[in-house]
Amino acid sequence: MEKNYSNYDLDNLDIQILSILMQDASIPYTEIAKKLIVSGGTIHVRMKKMEEMGIIHGSNLIINPQKIGFDITAFLGIYLEKGSQYADAVEQLKNVKEIVELHYCTGQYSMFAKIICRDTAHLRKVLNEDIQSLKGIQRTETIISLEESIRRQITL
Amino acid sequence: MEKNYSNYDLDNLDIQILSILMQDASIPYTEIAKKLIVSGGTIHVRMKKMEEMGIIHGSNLIINPQKIGFDITAFLGIYLEKGSQYADAVEQLKNVKEIVELHYCTGQYSMFAKIICRDTAHLRKVLNEDIQSLKGIQRTETIISLEESIRRQITL
């Protein structure tokens, strides 16, 4: 499905389309076409090209977790017993639904996760029962977010 | 715009609509209606209600930053000289476009940021010139993501 393009054959038009759609994916193609002074068909062709290039991976709803009862966002520094257990740990952690992001990284932690829970009891359950009990995980450090001050997309 | 609803008057239908749309926001209402065996109009009414409740905040494109030349994802632990400088620091950090998330949090760091940069030179510039030079910021700790193993929405 994914064709072989050079990573950098995006022109100004492509970038401008992305910039608009990254802020609000529900803006119709026809309106973008008007703004950029091209036809709607052109927007369509460019979008299709960028999907084939693997730049665009679909779209998703921006929801506010707190409004549906998920009150706690936390970051988790994970220490592995051995670095070589990484691939295994990832597979196990994929089953923990509360993890929304997981990174393999430099620095003191072997891995770094972002998790979203309903309340403190839920967080404790996830930490104790779902994560710290996994094979290869030595210990974890928890950072709880008290306020999300900024949340946005990159600027092109 | 945002009406006063209790935070928990979501029924099963609302939850199911959210679950479907959170995975792919481009699925048409008519198709959701078929799956859940209700009419398209009902989906529309429910979505409007959830927007008014502030649960849904729009939609956005899922893009792959690496494919458009943003190769480095990093997390930044930020130490403030005084905790009281938080509000001020947030205002300043809003001007740093490379920051995509910023949290006020518990633990050793006063604040915690996620940043996306083009390359190591870009990262160094952002750290030295844009962030560490700001008033009130004592020092920072950088964690670079070598691989994003998991990236998904919460499961309802």
Next chain:
DNA sequence: GTTGAAAAGTGCTGCGA
């Protein structure tokens, strides 16, 4: 609150330049 259908607007495709 839900339904079903009609009206308005959008996305997609093929032809021409």
Next chain:
DNA sequence: TCGCAGCACTTTTCAAC
């Protein structure tokens, strides 16, 4: 390769249940 025009589909609205 791009732009235009027609068709199919989706969203939105509304009267009735």
